[in-house]
Amino acid sequence: MNKIYINIGLFLAIVFISGCAPKPMYYWEDYSQTLYHYQKDPSDDTRLRHFTELENIISISNEKGVRVPPGVYAELGYFYMQKNRRQEAIHFFCKEKSIYPEATVFMDRLISGHIRPGDNTPIDANEVDCSGV
Amino acid sequence: MKIKILLKLSLVLFAFSVLEGCTPITTKGEEFPRMYEESPKSILILPPMNESTAADAKEYYSTTLQEPLSFAGYYTLPYQVTSDILQAEGIYDAELLKDIPLGKFREYFGADAVLFTTIKKWDLSYLVIASTLTVSIDAKLKSTTTDRDLWVYNGTVVVDLSGGAGGGGVGGLIAKVVIAAINTAMADYVPYAKQANYRALQAIPFGEYHKQHNVDAKQQIVDLTPKAK
Numbered sequence: 206m207n208k209i210y211i212n213i214g215l216f217l218a219i220v221f222i223s224g225c226a227p228k229p230m231y232y233w234e235d236y237s238q239t240l241y242h243y244q245k246d247p248s249d250d251t252r253l254r255h256f257t258e259l260e261n262i263i264s265i266s267n268e269k270g271v272r273v274p275p276g277v278y279a280e281l282g283y284f285y286m287q288k289n290r291r292q293e294a295i296h297f298f299c300k301e302k303s304i305y306p307e308a309t310v311f312m313d314r315l316i317s318g319h320i321r322p323g324d325n326t327p328i329d330a331n332e333v334d335c336s337g338v
Numbered sequence: 339m340k341i342k343i344l345l346k347l348s349l350v351l352f353a354f355s356v357l358e359g360c361t362p363i364t365t366k367g368e369e370f371p372r373m374y375e376e377s378p379k380s381i382l383i384l385p386p387m388n389e390s391t392a393a394d395a396k397e398y399y400s401t402t403l404q405e406p407l408s409f410a411g412y413y414t415l416p417y418q419v420t421s422d423i424l425q426a427e428g429i430y431d432a433e434l435l436k437d438i439p440l441g442k443f444r445e446y447f448g449a450d451a452v453l454f455t456t457i458k459k460w461d462l463s464y465l466v467i468a469s470t471l472t473v474s475i476d477a478k479l480k481s482t483t484t485d486r487d488l489w490v491y492n493g494t495v496v497v498d499l500s501g502g503a504g505g506g507g508v509g510g511l512i513a514k515v516v517i518a519a520i521n522t523a524m525a526d527y528v529p530y531a532k533q534a535n536y537r538a539l540q541a542i543p544f545g546e547y548h549k550q551h552n553v554d555a556k557q558q559i560v561d562l563t564p565k566a567k
Contacts (some may be wrong), residue, residue: 230547233405237528240418241401245394255418275408276416283419307380307413310448311420320423 231274232265234258256284272304279308282315291318295328299335366543367555372488373543374555376481380413382449385421387432387456390474395460398531399475403453406536411548415447444482451488454478459494462527469499471527473534479542489542495534 239255282297302312313330388396459474479489541559
């Protein structure tokens, strides 16, 4: 009888060891939800909710000591850019490329003002000081 | 004694059947060798083409892709920003994307690869016992340096909308029906779309941020890609 229990234990162990999820790499929280609603029905309300969710993801990630998910800082920066708050926008674009070097080309493009929304005064991205973000 | 052996055997077999699902036919390395050759880091998700009858399918699908791709170890460019910019540039129709040289996406967004997707089917079926969402996707990850197909997926995922909650028996069944009814009434399919995407991306070789990056080539996968191309 005991052997049966051992075997069942073995079976469960195999399943658990193989199927167990590792510690999460990222905390995306309700990102997909708020983004879906914002895309589907872009209004002040859905925009604000998605914006708040981005801030929430950043604070939870920092709290848990994991990397902020790809694109979250960039999206937040883009929100500021649309509101013509360029200093904040640049700050977040810098953040994005500081944790994801793959983002550099796109972030520099956003920083330099080559993209439509907001203040378009050209800035040389190479001259923007991203240190200390 | 015999019973014990039989029991042991069946348990082991059961364990394997749970783990494997169906017969693996290939490995990641054999199926997607170019992923290992080029090792793309950044992925640009392009707005999907929607050939299904569901008007919302495009948003459901595109807003639930970044998360599974990031967990697979890739840097995904922020879809909300990139799709907004593409739209501002006059590229609001997925059909127009096909005419753009892939190198442009590297130049503009710094993307190593672009993900083209076509939603073939997005069907909801409401049955008394089980409600399901059936999603059929054709996806292609293309290199922006070599124009080659790095990863291809053509498949159908069926997601159980009753959430799988509730055990057996009549009580469980009723609970399932109630949950399914609530789910369909709320018409919020984001979690299910995400599930479908997680499953579609199951066989993708892991990217640089994943612990198993470059060591998963031998990993066995179920062959889902079309042979003749």
